[in-house]
Amino acid sequence: MTAALQAQGLTRRYRTPGGGALVAVDALSFEVQPGEIVGILGPNGAGKTTALQLCLRLLHADAGEAKLFGLDPEDLSARRRVGYAPDAALFPKSLSGLQVLELHAQLLGVAREKAHGLVEQLNFGEPARRPTATYSRGQLQRLGLAQALLGDPDLLLLDEPTAGLDPAGVAQIRELLVGLRARGAAVLLNSHLLSEVERVCDRVLFMKGGRCLRVHDVKSGGQRAEVRLANGPQMAALLREKLPEGALDGDRFRIPVAGPEVVSAVVPALVRKLVELGAEVLEVKLGGAELEELYLQLVEGRA
Secondary structure (H helix, E strand, O other): OOOEEEEEEEEEEEEEEOOOEEEEEEEEEEEEOOOEEEEOOOOOOOHHHHHHHHHHOOOOOOOOEEOOOOOOOHHHHOOOOEEEOOOOOOOOEEEEEEHHHHHHHHHOOHHHHHHHHHHHHHHOHHHHOOOOHHOOOOHHHHHHHHHHOOOOEEEEEEEEOOOOOHHHHHHHHHHHHHHHOOOOOOOEEOOOHHHHHHHHOOOOEEOOOEEEEEEEOOHHHHHEEEEEOOOOHHHHHHHHHOOOOOEOOOOOOEEEEOOHHHHHHHHHHHEEEEEEEOEEEEEEEEEEEEHHHHHHHHHOOOO
């Protein structure tokens, strides 16, 4: 299967005022397959946005290359299959959001009704009829996403798509991305929102200083239960003895769980076991592999 996006050894340097060089992206290699959502995580200045722009050849690489569907990124047949929503996109301030979308629909050769449909899908009806000069950060993000989706892309690149969005907007983006993956589209997502990356992504690239530190398979990390205890400190020794695969952090006991029967069997059995041991259970939550811990270890160098 041909990758929707393939990057090989991408490198980009910038000249600094002192005559030196800043390496923004350093020999970066990765790929995104159809039907896959790949996230990029890293601190500010890690090179994430630059990497997206190099993949689309909005910036030219000093070394390495990128391919879209096996083709040169400037090949029109490849570009027609791509949607891109940059962070903090700029739009003509005098035009309404709907006018911006209708203009891009005309450029793409799709019906104007498609623009109207996206406005409704993204719950953007009222702002879409106002000039973009009046938009909040979140409304600009919604407009940028609608523009990126106009051509029904097979590859979607998103740079901080949830910035400025309220919780309902974040959930809506999540559902949209899951729907794109279900129809076989590929998504490359740059985001600082670890919880959302963990929920939707299949793989994650950790970046720092322009380099890829690690590619992490989110799904293979399994799931784990987090149980909040009223008597956590008093249970510490017993939990280490009886459930050594878990870890107690303050009042929260975290333990790996796996299998499709997690909710119906594994978690109730775990709670029963804890109660039998004398634990006072206050709350139980399920989560995926802990990206926050990996991020702190890999990017911040914390134990």
